[in-house]
Amino acid sequence: MRFNKVSVSLLLALGLSCAAPVASQAVPTTYPTGVTFYNPEKAYNGYTILAGSACLIDMNGNLVKRWNSKDGMPNKILPGGRLMTSGETWKDGQQDKTSLVTLDFNGKKLWEFRDWQNVPAIPGQPQKDGKTPIARQHHDFQRKDTPVYFTPSAGSASSDAAETTLVLSHTNEKIARIHPSMQLVTDVLLEVDSKGKVVWTWKISDHVDELGFTDAAFKAMNTFPPSDNRAAGRHGTKIKPGAGYDWMHINCASYVGPNKWFDAGDKRFNPDNIIVNSRDSNMMFIIERATGKVVWRLGPNFAPGTEDFKVGQIVGAHGIHIIPRGLPGEGNILFFDNGGLGGYGAPTPDRPVSGFHNVQRPYSRVVEFNPVTKEIVWEYDWHKNHKGLLGHMDFKFFSPFVSYAQRLPNGNTVITEGDMSRIFEITSDYETVWEYLSPYADENAGILYRSYRVPYDWVPQATHAEEVAVIPPANSLFSLPNAKGEYPNTGVQGDMVKASLTAAQTHAEESDDEEFEDEAATSMHNY
Template identity: 40%
Template sequence: MTMALTRRGFAGGLAGLAGLAGATGWAAPTVFPTGTTIFDPGRTWSGFTVVSTLDTPAVLVIDMNGRTVKRWDGFNVSAGGPARVLPGGVLVAPQGAFARHQESTALVAVDFAGKELWRFDHAEQIEPESGRQWSARQHHDWQLASLPAGYYSPAATPALGGRTLLLTHTSRRDPGIAATLLEDDRLIEVGADGEIGWQWIAGEHIGSLGYGERARAAIARLGTRDGYDWMHTNSATYVGPNKWFDAGDERFHPDNVIVSSRQSSVIAIAARDGSIAWQLGPDFSATPQMAKIGQVIGQHHVHMIPRGLPGAGNVLIFDNGGASGYGDPSPISPLGNSLYQRANSRVLEIDPVTLELIWSYSAPNFYSTNISSAQRLPNGNTLVTEGAPGRIFEVTADKDVVWEFMNPPGEVGRRSNAVYRAYRIPYAWLPQVAPPGEVPIVPPAPGTFHVPGTPD
């Protein structure tokens, strides 16, 4: 017997092996390889990859051959979102969890040895069973002003000590949205002194975010329980320095913030005065320009490609697909959520001024129902985190996959190999670890992979 594996086949067989995975207790590969399965060193932008796994209380750094070169324990990205490594081997990551609301209780920076350098945990009080306590209430994302999109660019010099943007929750009531207590999305900017300066609350701008009467009715109808996460913002990044603002377009002020709502398929830029400066969605058929892009559904990690990288100034989106959007009751969902649906994912690069689709990536079986991200690399490649199946890959502008990593199962007793987000950093940013040797990995040709112990 032979097992035919295509370039995508290592990861693509997850659905077909669901019974096997369930029998072993893992929602992860059991037959085909994990770790690095493709590596063409001559075509990659090589470095270390920081992996924020969803079900392991640790942050991992791997080399191009998939070997773990550093691990920090005690961090919980399943609550607060991505971990990032800064120059010098400094880790910034969420810590602690208020699980009922998918939040971290603190955002913390530590050095390579784990010594704490900075902490923020005073956004709002919460009431867990042990009593009221202060918490960051941070979820899904955070940024340094010195690293606007959250990842490496030769034009940025990230460091602690400046402004820090946190995506948080705040508990509030607003009958104009729903009758129940909201866990509304709140952006806060923390200064070097640890004090909160600028803030923005999503629910205060519901009238400006493009929701029609039917969507507003569906939002209200769905809000039947306290703790209603009506918008579910899953990313927030500074716009960052860009050519559009340099040319006089105030919508793209570097200090404005791009937010992404998974629940409603809305992408927007919040200006410093609180107004909505720019928006895509929720209905991508509303204009001819958006119709050419096609409906974006349940997207993640929306950001402007940073200055110094190919495509700088364009907006990069991991368009998950699946189901999203508020509207009338439908066969998709009797409650009226999930107005749009599509069973595959896309990565989109969009000119934010003309709304021209500059570049996109999709492939058979490329699909992550949630989480996920995309990072533009200095050589023009894109590092993609296909989060739900635990696959990270680097793809060229010509759409060739030149590096692929399948995250293996996590800690004993844990069920998921999902990856929330992954970032590639230069080897020099982790000086405590010597740059590793790089060994090319060529996947077997389709039809040639043989399972040991079985007949030919």
């Protein structure tokens, strides 16, 4: 079959099945993208940087700047309009990136780290003696001279290279206690100097006895790949040189930073210490930088009667961090509690054979809690916030992978609901003041790993459009035309909001089906 070479994503969005078949799914196949709601008076106005494709948008969703980077895991804006981002993905690794780089506003490379491990030569990458040095960075990084995200006290400029940069990376090893035969993908923390040289390392497998695992948990790890959990296949059983069983899957790492707990004498919260989260074990913990010991932990046991029960069972969480000084809630831990599957332990009704990912929850929540008392301070949870008949619709806020939450200077929280490629900003009493659905989702396997809001003056080179409120129409008035451009007569009162076919009627070049192979169909959620 041959068809006009219009944008396939546009054709799919318009429901034109004559161009390509639309796969069956449990969510709408067509919905608006860009900013769908915006209250300029209540939102914290600034730029938003997206992970994956390095797109910087303004409050009305206009593309302000796009850097030539597609693998940012995540992308972070530094004061002065620079981008810190990941290099290319190493195809033989487990989400490993070849480098970590800082780019100026025009895309010039200012700093690079890649000197962690040497791997077989990668075409197009630096080589020496048949090897290519790569960073194996994944999921996170932080410059020590910059807060985990913007605070009012942060300056609007900084050096091109930090004296110290924290990098979350990987190595491979075999440990019979974890698994009798599989190659492990083990998380390591690195500190890198301004010249891109590693000056400190920490490896999770050296501290496994500090993590509270039971004998049943170790037995569950040994069952990989489990017979009663298809989702575990995201680890990959066909071992590439750098891939394997990603047994802890640490997905965030940041410095504790200045805080009131340390000021009051609690040494566990030394600003130089590092807080991380393990997605697969349902656990977050703080590492003492000076000794490498685990000095604070939440999980993996959330049973009634335990201190951790006050926070509630976490499942597959992302984005754990301590809210930086100068922001509402400073010193508390804020994170996106995904739900889905996670944990190791005794078999449960969900995992009756293996005990692998033995905890399951079908909705997400965002949690802020006091790390000393482990009491919840604030929570966004559809399950709790919507009582009665609506309470069963947990799926209305559910991203079992990726995602993030950031506290803003005005007390709002901006939330990345990653599996929906959706970002929304809410007030402390849950009023939505901004909502955005990424039009770049198809470039990133349909997901959005993270996003960050920064003030306008952090990117002095950019200009943004006027901030204009966005008030969406009633859904009953939003309709799409058929292939002839005809709109349905629904009988609903009001002016129809019409989608234009103009873009789809231009550039009518002929093309073969093979040029539109759906890569997303073979991709896996492994974040």
